[in-house]
Amino acid sequence: MNFVEERILKDGVVRSCTDLNVRGFLRNQLDTNLIERIGREFKARFGDKTVTKVLTLESAGIAIAYATAKELGVPLVIARKNRAADENSDYVAEIMDEAERVVSRVSIDKAFLSSQDHVLVVDDILAYGSTLQGLISIVDSAEATVEGLGIVIEKGFQEGGHRIRNLGYNLQSLAIIDSMDPKTGEITFRE
């Protein structure tokens, strides 16, 4: 069991068979030592690749992505959600929030990604994969290269991880949850 899995067992709260509350250490309140360690772990997993930028979507992934970019010594680029965007000066993608059935628009200024860039995409939680697919689409629009995708917690019982790996990407999740039992609070991780 790694440090992320241990922390989930210690402080995560199973609210339903699909809903895990990690607000106290990863989302609304951040344990900065944990975040720094996550950044170091992503460096260990992707540091042998040529990475020129880390990319995330505001706002839940920002601290993790910053810690990762800091370790790798590269800039962090933050895609914005539902901001005024201009197809001439911004790369734009639509993402579907499958839980809430809402479409959002994500965008970044074209100045911050070019065909020379090798991008590590980082986010906190992976469920259906629509955020990652939107960020991959933005990297593709820039004709840049996706070197990998780093996720802290993957909900292995939803299809996002399967979708992204099927597309051939190097997706690394620090903890993959196969199931959660709200009655007992039990969490089963993938080996």
Place this chain on the structure above:
Amino acid sequence: MNFVEERILKDGVVRSCTDLNVRGFLRNQLDTNLIERIGREFKARFGDKTVTKVLTLESAGIAIAYATAKELGVPLVIARKNRAADENSDYVAEIMDEAERVVSRVSIDKAFLSSQDHVLVVDDILAYGSTLQGLISIVDSAEATVEGLGIVIEKGFQEGGHRIRNLGYNLQSLAIIDSMDPKTGEITFRE
């Protein structure tokens, strides 16, 4: 001239007498070395206080606030904007975006601030001060103590800084801009 002022002169773009574009190093793309140095500077300025938590509002201030919390060795609490909030379980404040004349609601889970907490509020840019006033209001709701407020760039020609200092708070801005000239691109800092 300090390192923030130097960086603004090097990479900031004056778009009007009130609008400074710092997206390339502070907002949409982050220079992680700069962000880390800002965190260290806030530690130098507030490290003699008892600080138990750093507080910011999503999403522009998150990386700076994380870097500051990391230096101080305390958790980072992130207030959320326009999320579903419950007055029973969340502290809630309204903030007025004076540029866009829009009212937003900011909230944090009550679990993450208590009357025992000594809070350093951190944000990237200060203009009219409504975000800081909203965050101060949330700290007050928790009966916690505002130990100080750290800002990277203060627009000294707008009234936020004056308002907050008039209320007696220890507000530290790393760069205070007194005026900008869009014709020449000249930026005048407060001594």
